[in-house]
Amino acid sequence: MSEDIRIVEVGPRDGLQAESVALSASIRAEFVDLLVKAGLKSIEVGSFVSPRHVPQMADTAGVLAQLRRPGEARRIALVPNLQGLEAAINAGVDEVAVFASASETFSRRNINCSVDESIERFKPIFARLEGTMPVRGYVSCAFGCPYEGQVPVSAVTSLARRLAELGCYEVSVADTIGVATPRDTKAIAEAVAGEIGASRVALHFHDTRGQALANTYASLETGIRTFDCSVAGLGGCPFAAGATGNVATEDVVYMLHGMGLSTGIDLPALIEAGEFVSRHLGRRTGSRVARAEQARVAA
Ligand code: HMG
Ligand code: MG
Numbered sequence: 001m002s003e004d005i006r007i008v009e010v011g012p013r014d015g016l017q018a019e020s021v022a023l024s025a026s027i028r029a030e031f032v033d034l035l036v037k038a039g040l041k042s043i044e045v046g047s048f049v050s051p052r053h054v055p056q057m058a059d060t061a062g063v064l065a066q067l068r069r070p071g072e073a074r075r076i077a078l079v080p081n082l083q084g085l086e087a088a089i090n091a092g093v094d095e096v097a098v099f100a101s102a103s104e105t106f107s108r109r110n111i112n113c114s115v116d117e118s119i120e121r122f123k124p125i126f127a128r129l130e131g132t133m134p135v136r137g138y139v140s141c142a143f144g145c146p147y148e149g150q151v152p153v154s155a156v157t158s159l160a161r162r163l164a165e166l167g168c169y170e171v172s173v174a175d176t177i178g179v180a181t182p183r184d185t186k187a188i189a190e191a192v193a194g195e196i197g198a199s200r201v202a203l204h205f206h207d208t209r210g211q212a213l214a215n216t217y218a219s220l221e222t223g224i225r226t227f228d229c230s231v232a233g234l235g236g237c238p239f240a241a242g243a244t245g246n247v248a249t250e251d252v253v254y255m256l257h258g259m260g261l262s263t264g265i266d267l268p269a270l271i272e273a274g275e276f277v278s279r280h281l282g283r284r285t286g287s288r289v290a291r292a293e294q295a296r297v298a299a
Contacts, residue, residue, distance in 0.1 A: 003260070003261050003262055004225070004261070004262050004263075004264075005220075005225055005226070005227065005256050005261050005262065005263050006041075006042065006202075006225060006226040006227075006263075007040060007042070007226075007227055007228075007229055007249060007252065007253065007263055007265060008042045008043075008044065008076070008172070008202060008226065008227070008228045008229070009035050009040045009042065009043045009044065009228075009229060009230070009231060009249060010044045010204070010228045010229065010230050010235075010246055011031075011035070011044075011229075011230040011231040011232065011234045011235070011246075011249065011277065012028055012031055012032050012035070012043060012044060012045050012046060012063070013044035013045065013046050013047050013057070013076075013077070013078055014044065014228075014230055014234075014235050014245075014246055015230040015231070015232070015234025015235035015245060015246065015277075016028065016046075016056050016057070016234060016235065016277075017047065017054050017056050017057050017235060018056070018234075018235040018243075018245070019056060019234060019235060019281050019283075021280075021281050021282060022055055022056045022058075023056075023277075023280055023281070025059045025060075025062030025063045025065075025066060026062075026066055027280050028045075028046065028063045029062075029063045029064075029065075029066035029067050029068070030276070031273065031276060031277045031280075032045050032063065032067055032075075033067060033068050033069050034269070034272060034273035034276055035073075035231065035270075035273050036067075036069040036072050036073045037069065037269055037273070038265055038266050038269035038270040038272070038273050039263075039264045039265040039266050039269070039270075040073055040249075040265060040270075041072075041073050041074060041264065042073065042074045042076060042095075043073050043074070043075060043076065044076045044077065044078065044097065045060065045063055045064060045067075045075045045076065045077060045093070046060030046063050046064075046077055046078075047060060047077055047078035047079070047080075047084070048060055048061075048077055048078070048079050048080075048083075048084035048085070048087040048088045048091075049078065049079075049080050049084060060077060060087075060088075060091065061087065061090070061091035064077075064091040064092050064093065065091070065092075070092075074094045074095050074134075075092075075093050075094045075095070076093065076094065076095040076096065076097055076136065077091070077093045077095075077096055077097070078096070078097045078098075078099060079096045079097070079098060079125065080098070080099065080111050080118075080121065081121045081124075081125070082121070082124045082125060082128060084096075085125045085128060085129070086128075089133075093133075094133070094134075095133060095134045095135070095136065096125070096129075096133060096135055096136070097135070097136040097137065097138060097172075098122045098125060098135060098136070098137050098138070098163070098168070099111070099118075099137070099138035099140060100115055100118045100119065100122070100137070100138065100139060100140070100159055100162075100163065101115060101118070101139070101140040101141050101145075101159075102115075102139050102140065102141050102142050102145075102151045102155040102156045102159050103140075103141040103145035103147065103148045103151050103155070104148070105145060105147035105148050106140055106141045106145050106146065106147060106148075106176070106239070107140075109147065109239045110140065110239040115159065119162055119166070122137075122163075122166055123166065126166055126167045131167070134169050135166075135167055135168050135169065136168055136169065136170050136171075136172060136202075137160075137163030137164070137166070137168030137170070137171045137172070138171070138172045138174055138204070139156055139159050139160055139163070139171060139172070139173050139174060139192075140174045140176045141174070141176050141177070142156045142173045142174055142175060142176075142188055142192075143175040143176075143177075143179050143180035143184055143185075143188060144175075144176075144177055144179040144180070145176075145177075146176070146177050146241060146242070146243070153187065153188060153191050156173065156188060156191065156192060157191050157192055157194075157195045160173065160192045160195055160196055160201075161195050161196060164195075164196040164200060168200075169200065170200050170201070170202055170226065171192065171196060171200060171201060171202070172201075172202040172203070172204045172226075172228055173188060173189070173192050173201060173202070173203055173204065174203075174204035174205075174206075174228075175203075175204065175205050175206055175212075175215070176206060176243060177206060177208055177242065177243045178205065178206040178207055178208025178209050178211065178212065178243065178244060179208070179209065179211075180205070180211060180215050181211055181214070181215070182211070182214050182215055182217070182218035183218075185203070185215040185218045185219055185222075186218050186219070186221070186222055189201065189203065189218075189219045189222040189224050190222050193222065193223065193224070198222070198223040198224055198225075199225070201224055201226070202224070202226035202227065202228055203215070203216070203219045203224055203226070203227055203228070204227075204228035204246065205227075205228075205246060205247045206243050206244060206245065206246055206247075207233060207244060207245065207246065207247045207248070207286075208242065208243055208244045212246070212247035213247060213251060213252065213255055216247065216252055216255070217255070220259075220261075227247075227252060228246060229246055229247050229248065229249035229252045229253075230245050230246035230247070230248065230249060231248065231249040231250065231270060231273050231274040231277065231287070232245075232248060232250070232274035232275075232277055232278050232285040232286055232287050232290065233245040233246065233247065233248035233251075233285070233286025233287055234246070234277065234281075234286065244286075245286055248274070248285075248286055248287035248288070248289070248290070249265075249270060249274075249287075250267065250270055250271055250274055250287040250289040250290050251287050251288055251289050253265050253267055253270060253289075254267060254289040267289075268293075271287070271289070271290045271293055274287055274290050275290065275294075
């Protein structure tokens with residue numbers, strides 16, 4: 001099994017989209033630059049969605065335009081439709097991510113269409129790109145839905161297969177509301193890996209109930225090697241009430257390095273990036289590792 005773990009940093013998108021303070025494009029760009037400096041190679045820099053729905057993600061083009069270290073990391077943006085894709089291409093992204101839900105109600109609340117309609121909206125994206133840019137796909141609510149409760153495993157596996165067949169090189173299976181435990185994680189990770197292959201599966205844990213590190217460990221045991229994380233544990237989802245941020249990147253990196261696995265990430269530099277963004281948001285970091293480091297320095 002590979003000892004290299006790929007971290008997809010989603011803090012500048014999933015994190016900042018759900019913070020009550022909206023940061024300027026220049027602060028967001030500085031934040032992304034610090035993440036690049038820390039060694040992150042895949043970063044979701046923002047989204048091209050309706051600014052009326054998600055004002056925190058307005059002017060993602062401005063973020064991309066102000067990056068000082070382009071070329072050192074893959075700059076990914078979330079796009080819900082062709083309109084978002086065109087804006088993302090014009091802004092110079094390296095990769096886009098499309099997002100669908102394993103539950104119908106969340107699909108309607110999040111992107112105002114059914115699951116089938118969302119797939120139809122993605123088709124022109126692939127047609128327009130003709131393979132010129134990698135596309136990632138998300139399956140939201142894979143472990144439970146804030147509106148429908150339990151979600152059948154078959155809904156998750158069939159959506160993952162549809163996304164892979166459309167052309168997504170990787171499918172990120174998301175615990176949007178942080179309900180999964182290690183047993184569910186293993187079951188879903190194995191089922192999706194059985195459908196599209198473990199090397200095409202990423203896991204995306206929100207840490208609402210404090211299970212995300214345990215779930216990360218459980219997924220490693222099933223052969224998954226890609227994880228989405230958010231520095232300082234930023235964020236949540238504005239369309240899933242009560243959802244908190246993704247698992248903190250610092251905490252995942254600390255665990256992985258402690259297990260002898262490599263990420264290519266410089267933990268002290270990552271902690272600095274988390275401190276930078278937390279300071280600008282006027283909040284305490286959600287990373288336990290960063291808090292321990294702050295306490296150590298203060299002692
Ligand atoms: P709609 O209202 O159904 O779309 O929104 P519409 O096509 O009827 O357009 C309505 C208006 O939106 C129009 O503007 C369009 O121009 C505009 P108006 O004429 O009213 O001024 N519009 C856009 N503007 C900017 N960029 C676009 C775009 N498309 C249309 N791409 C839409 C549909 C998807 C746009 C809307 O519902 C939306 O933006 N939703 C926000 C979705 C979102 O960002 N959710 C959070 C991210 S997903 C997430 O966090 C989950 C994830 O982390 C995994 C997990 O944890 O589960 C990925
Ligand atoms: Mg998310």
